[in-house]
Amino acid sequence: MSAGVGLLGAIGGAAVGGVAAARGARLGAETTARATAKQVHDQASVDHEHWLRGQRLEACRILLAAYDEYAIAASMLTRALEREVEGSRDVGQAFGQAVSAFRNAYWQVRLVGSADVREHASRLRRHLEDHKDCVDQWLDAALSMQGATIASARAEEERLRVQLGELHDAFMETASRAVSERPAIV
Template structure:
């Protein structure tokens, strides 16, 4: 009987061990599956966030490109209108002078509208550059209004101030274009 009891005890012990191993294995499998599922969910969540950020970045670049292009076009329109005013001062007398100044003023209003788009889309450097273009354009407008209709009535000081205002406006517009290139090309790298 000792052998029978020993075999029974060994069998029960083996069964308890096997059952314990099966339970431990099952618990391990459940934990492993849970950890795997959590990692998969985290990876999926991160992928969605990354994709969302990439799509937003692409959308923002497109919006900025459109706003910067519109700003540059408005600046060019203002430059042409200012140039027409400058050229007309040498005509004796120019009945269209006031109309040309009004055309330049309207071009500045259009530039102001486009500058507000840049202000919304940024970044800060572009907002500052657009503001500088607009400020120098307004200063040029002031100088253009100072110029008289006839060159002999325009002082050298007025001409010098107008030339400086023109140069500042052109330089600010070039700086805006360079900053736009850096933002748009640098962002796609």
Template structure:
């Protein structure tokens, strides 16, 4: 029969074994938890790295796409601008046998405006502002030139409608001079013969020729004066248009330099996210 001391020794050994087993299990559990947390942290880090790589790649691809879109828009705008310059020079060339007229220039200015609106969508704001200023001054030139040509055409029709009867004035002057010469001869003969010239038909013819000369001369002078006024008005309008064109040309030169500088900066700087 086992005594109490032996029994206590057995119990102590069991307790020691149980405690060791419990601590061993706890160590295993803690180790597993630590390992799991470490694995999760590593997975999160890898996921974050992958996410950043995807975002960086997407940002780079978007930046490349935006740069190409901007380059295409800028080139298209400058092509429309160069076409406007070509048409403007052709319109102003006195040696041009078939000037293009206003409508092709108006269409080219419209293309400039369209491309400026495209640039406004792509940015950046500095390039947009320079493009809009170029398009605006060109449109002002086109509108002013078209208005002047319309006024000039209307003025030409008015001038053609009152050419002035120069031939009529010459004919009336000649007829009146002839009648005056005939009347002098009649009066000289009547003075020598002592005869009266009262009621002589030549007197009425002379008066009629004089009235005709006066009427035709006044009408022609009125037409010529009106034509001179019309021409003076057209000359004033032409001067105003030329002044506007000169001012706009200087403004466009500055705007083009600004546009070119901003384009270089925009294409040389990586675009920010959005429309930077």
């Protein structure tokens, strides 16, 4: 009989040990699965931040290139207006194309830029639009030979151009800071 009790004890012990081993294996597998899922999630976050940073850098680069194109076209047009040069039609078309290129580049920054970069880009865009309107008024005044309006538009353009340069510099600083910051590690 004591052999029977020993046998039952051995079987019971084996059963309890087997259940404990199975439970331990299951817990180990769940822990490993959670760790793997976290690692995959963390890597995906890092990859996304890296991609987004690249998109932001490219959008800022395109906006700055469009700004340079605008500044050159505006300068060429205002010089033509100062000299009252005939045949500045091509210069006017280049100016219009530069405005369109800047607007398109601005929307890319609006899509992917950080909040502070979007804010500075918005200020730059609004001021560029004001500058464009001023140059258009100067052109209209020059075409209709309105001397007082020409002088007023010329002075306003110069004031806006200086402010535009300051806003460009502020955007550059903000964009540079934004793309050079390291993303937070999750």
